[in-house]
Amino acid sequence: xxxxxxxxxxxxxxxxxxxxxxxxxxxxxxxxxxxxxxxxxxxxxxxxxxxxxxxxxxxxxxxxxxxxxxxxxxxxxxxxxxxxxxxxxxxxxxxxxxxxxxxxxxxxxxxxxxxxxxxxxxxxxxxxxxxxxxxxxxxxxxxxxxxxxxxxxxxxxxxxxxxxxxxxxxxxxxxxxxxxxxxxxxxxxxxxxxxxxxxxxxxxxxxxxxxxxxxxxxxxxxxxxxxxxxxxxxxxxxxxxxxxxxxxxxxxxxxxxxxxxxxxxxxxxxxxxxxxxxxxxxxxxxxxxxxxxxxxx
Numbered sequence: 001x002x003x004x005x006x007x008x009x010x011x012x013x014x015x016x017x018x019x020x021x022x023x024x025x026x027x028x029x030x031x032x033x034x035x036x037x038x039x040x041x042x043x044x045x046x047x048x049x050x051x052x053x054x055x056x057x058x059x060x061x062x063x064x065x066x067x068x069x070x071x072x073x074x075x076x077x078x079x080x081x082x083x084x085x086x087x088x089x090x091x092x093x094x095x096x097x098x099x100x101x102x103x104x105x106x107x108x109x110x111x112x113x114x115x116x117x118x119x120x121x122x123x124x125x126x127x128x129x130x131x132x133x134x135x136x137x138x139x140x141x142x143x144x145x146x147x148x149x150x151x152x153x154x155x156x157x158x159x160x161x162x163x164x165x166x167x168x169x170x171x172x173x174x175x176x177x178x179x180x181x182x183x184x185x186x187x188x189x190x191x192x193x194x195x196x197x198x199x200x201x202x203x204x205x206x207x208x209x210x211x212x213x214x215x216x217x218x219x220x221x222x223x224x225x226x227x228x229x230x231x232x233x234x235x236x237x238x239x240x241x242x243x244x245x246x247x248x249x250x251x252x253x254x255x256x257x258x259x260x261x262x263x264x265x266x267x268x269x270x271x272x273x274x275x276x277x278x279x280x281x282x283x284x285x286x287x288x289x290x291x292x293x294x295x296x297x
Contacts, residue, residue, distance in 0.1 A: 056258035067258025091243035098236035105229035118190035135186035
């Protein structure tokens with residue numbers, strides 16, 4: 001969900017002898033729903049309409065409630081506008097909270113995770129846990145000469161990280177760094193509270209169920225707090241994603257209702273035919289990336 005509020009409407013229109021066709025295909029983050037909306041208007045030259053469903057459709061796609069206002073359903077218009085504003089405010093608020101928590105967990109790692117401690121304190125971790133400074137994950141280390149090397153780089157094959165033999169400027173605190181130092185035991189030695197003030201072991205070993213197996217975690221107070229903050233951050237972003245979904249659905253539902261309201265209140269109460277089909281996507285968790293909605297009146 002990094003993640004910006006994307007414009008909901010990409011409209012393409014073309015004029016045919018038999019009517020107007022509009023295509024609505026927003027591109028959202030993979031976790032959100034994609035919707036394709038196609039409408040066909042059958043013109044009837046023998047009938048004069050005071051208001052046209054296609055206009056109501058377009059108005060509500062751009063601004064939910066505008067099509068209802070155009071059709072004369074002003075109470076509905078206020079409801080759709082209210083849902084839109086509420087969803088946008090919720091999205092903005094949740095994103096801001098997520099950003100604030102991100103600042104907090106990054107500050108915690110910057111203050112309490114140290115590269116110089118990482119290598120030294122790993123020797124206090126029991127060998128039985130099978131935790132090593134060499135693992136499947138890497139953080140980038142900046143040397144004083146400007147060279148960047150990986151933390152697991154060992155060209156000599158002596159089981160001593162190469163960066164420990166150079167003059168180090170600092171670890172590069174990028175996205176991978178902030179994920180790795182909290183998520184993986186491989187980096188637990190860098191937390192400054194792994195030992196107490198007397199030099200005694202201050203961490204706890206806890207069990208975590210992972211599918212059919214059990215993973216052992218080496219936890220310190222700072223690491224535990226850090227993981228809680230990252231979980232809060234991810235949850236805020238997830239909720240913000242739900243708000244974007246609400247915004248999208250509000251546009252589509254308002255557009256459908258605008259067609260119905262305009263047709264119902266016009267001189268000719270056209271019959272509106274609708275069909276909804278799933279859009280299959282191999283990248284989606286459930287195999288469905290969205291829905292195709294067709295309206296005909």
